[in-house]
Amino acid sequence: MRHARALLAVFLVLLFLFALFIEHPFSTHFSYYYDILINIGINIILAVSLNLVNGYTGQFSLGHAGFMAVGAYAAGSWSTHLGPSIINLLAGSSGILTPLLQPLGIQLAVGDNVSLLISTLFGGLLAALAGLAVGIPSLRLRGDYLAIVTLGFGEIIRTLILNIDFLGAARGMSVTGTYTNVFWTFGFAAVAIYVVLGLVNSTYGRGFLTVRDDEVAAEAMGINTTKYKVIAFVVGAFFAGTAGSLYAQFTGYVTPEGFNFFKSVDVVVMVILGGMGSTAGVVVAAILLTILPELLRTLAHTDFVPALQTSLESVIKIHLPPLQGLLENRLILYSLLLIILMLTRPQGLFGDLAGSRKRVAPPASK
Amino acid sequence: MAQVILFLQQLLNGLSLGSIYALIALGYTMVYGVLRFINFAHGDVYMLGAFCGFGITNLLYNFCHLDQYNAISVHTFIPIFLCTGIVMLGSMIFCAILGVLIERIAYRPLRDRPRLTVLITAIGVSLFLQNMTQFFVGAQPQAFKQLIPVRAIEGLGDLTILSSQAAIILSTIVLMILLRLIVMKTKLGLAMRALSVNPMACSLMGVNNGLVISFTFALGSALAAAAGILVAMDSPSVTPLMGNVPGIKAFVAAVLGGIGNINGAVVGGLVIGVLETMVEGYGFPQLRDAIAFGVLIIILLYKPTGLFGRVEREKV
Amino acid sequence: MSSLLKVDRCTIRFGGLTAVSNLDMTIGSRELVGLIGPNGAGKTTVFNMITGVYQPTEGSIFLNDERLNGLKPFNITARGIARTFQNIRLFVSLTVFDNVRAAFNLHLKNGPIHALTRGGKFKREESDIEEQALDLLKIFNLERFRDVMCKNLPYGDQRRLEIVRALATKPRLLLLDEPAAGMNPTEKSALMTLIEFIQEKFDISVLLVEHDMRVVMGICKRIYVLDYGLTIAEGAPEEIRRDPKVIQAYLGE
Numbered sequence: 001m002r003h004a005r006a007l008l009a010v011f012l013v014l015l016f017l018f019a020l021f022i023e024h025p026f027s028t029h030f031s032y033y034y035d036i037l038i039n040i041g042i043n044i045i046l047a048v049s050l051n052l053v054n055g056y057t058g059q060f061s062l063g064h065a066g067f068m069a070v071g072a073y074a075a076g077s078w079s080t081h082l083g084p085s086i087i088n089l090l091a092g093s094s095g096i097l098t099p100l101l102q103p104l105g106i107q108l109a110v111g112d113n114v115s116l117l118i119s120t121l122f123g124g125l126l127a128a129l130a131g132l133a134v135g136i137p138s139l140r141l142r143g144d145y146l147a148i149v150t151l152g153f154g155e156i157i158r159t160l161i162l163n164i165d166f167l168g169a170a171r172g173m174s175v176t177g178t179y180t181n182v183f184w185t186f187g188f189a190a191v192a193i194y195v196v197l198g199l200v201n202s203t204y205g206r207g208f209l210t211v212r213d214d215e216v217a218a219e220a221m222g223i224n225t226t227k228y229k230v231i232a233f234v235v236g237a238f239f240a241g242t243a244g245s246l247y248a249q250f251t252g253y254v255t256p257e258g259f260n261f262f263k264s265v266d267v268v269v270m271v272i273l274g275g276m277g278s279t280a281g282v283v284v285a286a287i288l289l290t291i292l293p294e295l296l297r298t299l300a301h302t303d304f305v306p307a308l309q310t311s312l313e314s315v316i317k318i319h320l321p322p323l324q325g326l327l328e329n330r331l332i333l334y335s336l337l338l339i340i341l342m343l344t345r346p347q348g349l350f351g352d353l354a355g356s357r358k359r360v361a362p363p364a365s366k
Numbered sequence: 367m368a369q370v371i372l373f374l375q376q377l378l379n380g381l382s383l384g385s386i387y388a389l390i391a392l393g394y395t396m397v398y399g400v401l402r403f404i405n406f407a408h409g410d411v412y413m414l415g416a417f418c419g420f421g422i423t424n425l426l427y428n429f430c431h432l433d434q435y436n437a438i439s440v441h442t443f444i445p446i447f448l449c450t451g452i453v454m455l456g457s458m459i460f461c462a463i464l465g466v467l468i469e470r471i472a473y474r475p476l477r478d479r480p481r482l483t484v485l486i487t488a489i490g491v492s493l494f495l496q497n498m499t500q501f502f503v504g505a506q507p508q509a510f511k512q513l514i515p516v517r518a519i520e521g522l523g524d525l526t527i528l529s530s531q532a533a534i535i536l537s538t539i540v541l542m543i544l545l546r547l548i549v550m551k552t553k554l555g556l557a558m559r560a561l562s563v564n565p566m567a568c569s570l571m572g573v574n575n576g577l578v579i580s581f582t583f584a585l586g587s588a589l590a591a592a593a594g595i596l597v598a599m600d601s602p603s604v605t606p607l608m609g610n611v612p613g614i615k616a617f618v619a620a621v622l623g624g625i626g627n628i629n630g631a632v633v634g635g636l637v638i639g640v641l642e643t644m645v646e647g648y649g650f651p652q653l654r655d656a657i658a659f660g661v662l663i664i665i666l667l668y669k670p671t672g673l674f675g676r677v678e679r680e681k682v
Numbered sequence: 683m684s685s686l687l688k689v690d691r692c693t694i695r696f697g698g699l700t701a702v703s704n705l706d707m708t709i710g711s712r713e714l715v716g717l718i719g720p721n722g723a724g725k726t727t728v729f730n731m732i733t734g735v736y737q738p739t740e741g742s743i744f745l746n747d748e749r750l751n752g753l754k755p756f757n758i759t760a761r762g763i764a765r766t767f768q769n770i771r772l773f774v775s776l777t778v779f780d781n782v783r784a785a786f787n788l789h790l791k792n793g794p795i796h797a798l799t800r801g802g803k804f805k806r807e808e809s810d811i812e813e814q815a816l817d818l819l820k821i822f823n824l825e826r827f828r829d830v831m832c833k834n835l836p837y838g839d840q841r842r843l844e845i846v847r848a849l850a851t852k853p854r855l856l857l858l859d860e861p862a863a864g865m866n867p868t869e870k871s872a873l874m875t876l877i878e879f880i881q882e883k884f885d886i887s888v889l890l891v892e893h894d895m896r897v898v899m900g901i902c903k904r905i906y907v908l909d910y911g912l913t914i915a916e917g918a919p920e921e922i923r924r925d926p927k928v929i930q931a932y933l934g935e
Contacts, residue, residue, distance in 0.1 A: 060482055141666055143481055143482060143485070144481060147485060148617070148662070265489065272486060329497055331497045335491070342490065343487070
């Protein structure tokens, strides 16, 4: 981490150059791969932020999609309604600043990139507030209960959105201003990685790890475990919100269904596959798990699977539903992946076994 | 007077709904009692119980033609009872075996690992069961063929109770009595109770912990299967995702009663059922699903041990 | 006379069980005090009470005349009380070095923002902490293990690491919960010397729970004896050794 700041700066510069020269032709001619690239970036942000909460701090949150939803809808609202309203308020036909600007011939307009930055930060901020609201009551619960409560809160957020007509309810909300590009997506990803790694690799950040390892001992060493848990939660929620914002301003349309429990599970699988507590691991896992479903979907559309199915059915003499469905159903694969991972390699790709060390039988109750 | 009737009607509906939650909640609470683990996949066992019943009923129809019965009377009672009994029993046995299989394959190898690992596995099992069922059966709701004729029972004045609701309540009472007998009067039941207090001592006393744990899973799964059949009798459509919402509500019921406490699970289930129907009956149907989540958050924040639960202090 | 720690008629009840009853205890500065008693007497409960894990049902605890009741454990550690545990509770995913460095968190001046901006102040404090942590490890002859995972240390070294970690919080009072458990006689002698040494060097008081009488009688200036939560004796080692109530508690009638 010695040259972290330098590395980040270099990366951002490279990214900027890419955005300037390569992005436009790339997105036009290779739009399918461009989409995948953006999704990789968004998933990296989600996985890295959840890893701070689940992996480094050991708090099992199953509601990450809820914060993503807050960010998505916040950014959507901003870019569609709030942002233009504020511009109008300031510089519209009867705006506050208009009398000042008009004689000077100054037009107040916000460029695409600035607009994206503002709405994404807004989404992140609101998500962070939601993280605070959810985290403070929830974080005195341990293990299983915390998981259930975070799941519950994720569903509550989704149900709230479902019932708010202004946000489009079940119809969904369309977002004007689809300005997400590679620069901002991977820029935020880089920032997320920098923040998580920078926090954790310091004496301050070691506090997160102690909360994961042994809360009682951590408190005895003067570490305010509640504060650490809340901070991890809020930072995680912030970046989940930015991911949601970027997503909303990429697809141009969001629905509550896209942020349900299964979406949370998506991110959890990335964190577990990557290895809880390894940022590099979850980045790799995010990339893999973004590409893999696409690969499988491509495979599903070839003749390979139907041919396999016909020969299989002739052997076992039972008619099966189209097996392509298995390949395209992410959830079947992910659930199998979860089970197999837990049974064979719970530390994931890059994690350490400390998180899965052997324990003695549960203590007798007093 | 009308107010009283309305109240009693909702109470009746609530008891019927609550009985379902109670049956499912028992599975959660018993497994938590012996393993300190939330079996995320339990709701899907309930769903598979309904589907198994669906399958058995379809088979039986070729023999029994249950739709010929229009009412429950002295003549029709026995064949209806027999057929329904076969469906229930078959489904309960199927799910009991399924529950034991899941425990052996997915949970037992992880008995020494942190509970988080098993929780994640349980999530995986739940998703797998749901989605594999959906793969084979399709996402469309399947119509469950009628087992008992669903009619309003006469003679209660302005109160309406459907035969299916009566069946639910009666069956639940019978199953509760059976469960109590098993838990209180048999050696396995005693072992279950002992295991929930001190597993280490149990194995030192010669109890086969593995067997008792499997038995617990079998019991809980059988009860969930019964719930699935009873629900299908009442609202005859089954879908692969039908276990999600009742599953989480039943879990809340178990926590409300004090997770690990069998009586608590029943009380919790009935309370949640009644609360839901009251809220719906008094004009707020959109809040119905939120009740369970609201209750969950309130209990976990203010009295995590629930109504009847024990405080478990971590030994420092 | 103002003592460092004053436990004033503390009682703690768990439901129907009275774990500690009417405990009066004072510890002055630079004192080495022992707390002994048969198993289940409530010694660890006393520790847990002093460090804020449990709240006394009755009574008060004072550190330098400041009342500690109701404070959370990390606040009590911030005021100068550190402890080790009966069953080793090291941070298992961390190395030896990081276990000690984690305990410097308490006196950290640079917060999360500095961790992100990584300026000069941050780097200076980090290297300062590294130095202090290394010095501590050297005193205990553990610096050669600095990058070893703490769970891979031999048992005796793990116990000593716990003490190092507690010392990193710069306490005025150190509570040691059975530090000699599982050690052989040679290790125990070394431990006795070590405890006396750290008491001198760091200018702290030590409250020691131990079962090994040789250790307790050897280094403690005063001893409290607990049985079933009650204080049955208090005084210098020679008095305790001869006290009939103490003998009865340990050996039975």
